[in-house]
Amino acid sequence: MSFEDDGSQKPSIQALKTKPLERSFALARLGAGAGAKIVAHSIANIFRGEIDRDQANREFYRRQAQVLADELGKLKGSVMKAGQMLSLYGQYFLPEEAVTVLSSLQDDTPPVDWRIVAPVLQRALGRHRLRELEIDEQPMAAASLGQVHRAYRRKDGLALCIKIQYPGVADAIESDIRTLSRLLIMTRLTPKGLDLTPVFNEVREMLHREVDYESERHFTETFAERLKDDPRFVVPRVLGEYCSDQVLTTTFEHGHSVRQETVQTLPQARRNRLGHAFLELFLTEFFRWGMVQSDPHFGNYRIRVDEQGEDDRIVLLDFGATRIFGRGFVESYGDIVRGALSRDRDLILRGAKAIGLMQESFPRSVLDAFAQMCELIVEPFNAANDPRTPESLRNAKGEYRWGDSDLPMRVGRVAALNALSIHFRVPPREIVFLHRRLAGVFIMLATLRCELSARDTLLCALEESARSSAE
CATH class of the missing domain: 3.30.200.20 (Phosphorylase Kinase; domain 1)
Structure with missing residues (x-):
């Protein structure tokens, strides 16, 4: 939970359903209502054309997810946190409309x-x-x-x-997880036949850590x-x-949000230094410490602007989502990054298979597409003269223009065109949390509109990681 004060005064919740029975009853009532809506939607689909049916399905998923999000927001506690986590995992198996709605649980929370x-x-x-x-x-x-x-x-x-x-949240975790898993099935937001047991096991473990x-x-x-x-x-x-x-x-x-004008109007050089510090911190956490604060919410980071000069500082808040990564995982992930930087696809796939991202049984086309995606992801770390980086994303010094980059969308297109999601349903839990923070790093540097070359910083982190593994 961030310590950011956005100045808004949302109406406070006057009573919490803290007992497992009353929480389960509230969710069961929601599930019963969802069941009736599913029947009505299915009957209506019989009389719709293919295009109308697709549009109706999208709107149905959005409404179902909105009802779910609204109810979870009222209940608070572990069931709402689990809903937040589903928006993170859900990008791999939930309809896009559902992910969008559930993501709103991250920021729009009334106090108690x-x-x-x-x-x-x-x-x-x-x-x-x-x-x-x-x-x-x-x-x-x-x-x-x-x-x-x-x-x-x-x-x-x-x-x-x-x-x-909040009172009672720790005691309600087990009951909340069981009820929410049944509710997802009742609302038909998850694909048939998909075993969500590993996802909910991870959510359960995460919840126990956060309380x-x-x-x-x-x-x-x-x-x-x-x-x-x-x-x-x-x-x-x-x-x-x-x-x-x-x-x-x-x-x-004290400090300012990175989106506030005070930070946004800092000179380019100062914003670059902040962005470089933020990136270097992440690389240090993962490759040197194996200990990553995995929640990239902007409220967890404040900027303390130096009114007298250039010594701006980053205030780090909320370490409840900190995760420990084993040395073996860090080494194998390092192989993926090294392979992507050097365009060595054998090294990329060796690292990916070692941590369960890819499997030997996958078609060669899928393995090649995954390697291609990894090579694209490291674009900001390419050499200044690398022709694969669009010229529009380099300034006159050859530095990467993070704020102008459409890299996340291009990566998404590669994944979609090659149907990676068919083989890559729910990745290892370490990857979900690591990439959550990694995405946060990109967004932070883009928001600061940084223009910097980070290749040497990444190579240095990889070298230090290799030395640590050898010792």
Whole structure:
């Protein structure tokens, strides 16, 4: 959950359905309504032509997904977070219309009334500790599993962020996952015959991690320690005396959203430095540490603009989605990247097969198409004189113009034209989260309208990774 305050005041939820039975009943009622709509839609399709039927199906998927998203938003907790995760996994098996609607769960979340979360804070910290704080009852950010309140420590005025977990969300995870999996089948949003057990197993594991505030505290402190000597980054300090298994308190770290005018109007050189720092951080996390903060939501990153000069800094927030990647996975993924940079398709496929992205049984055309897609994805890291990079995406110095690039759409076309989705249904879970962050890196650099060549940065990260593996 990000600590971004967008200034909006959404109506707060006055009551939470926290008991498994009442949550299951709410979802079951939704499923029953969906069943009746499916019957009506199927009958109407009999009388439609092929084109009208396709349009009707698209609209049907959109409506079904919208109803599902609306209900999940009201329930909060793990079932809503699971819906968010489905929008991430769903790009591989859900209708495009459903993915678009479910993605809205990422950002449009009403807060919960203070009287619901206040008892959680009181039980966690006790009255003595609470008297040390002055807390704003209006949350500055709200998400599916908890919300953040601004606070001040009375003795010295230290500004704080207090993240409070919604009551009952941890206990409802197992029931929510079972109910949601049945609901997806009832709404007919998933293809027939597709086994979603691995997807829901991963969602379940992810949910248990995200309600583990002690783990999030550990990762926050770990990132702070590893980046303490890097002046480009700011990580909030954890105040352990105001933490528990349901409460996480850190210092409040000010900054601007990357989309705000203050950041967007910075000189090109300063935006380039910010973009380079953001990219280098991701490469360091993955190739050196094997520890990646995998949620690329813009609210998790703030820009602290240096009013006196050029020492702008990136404030890093929310480490609840941090994932650990095994050395073997990192090495094999590195083979894919090295192969893509050098146009060595055997190396690309060796790495892809090692981590389960490709299989020996796939047709040669599919393997070649996958290798072609990988070679296209590394376009921003091509040499400055590489003729495969469109001239319009290079400035006079040969630097890549991230803000003008249509690379994601071109990659999508390659995948669609070669029917990769037929063989590439639901990828290994590590890939889903890694590519989630990787996409976030591209979007960040595009939003900053960076113009920079990152080839040497990537090659350096790959070399360091190889040295680490050899030691």
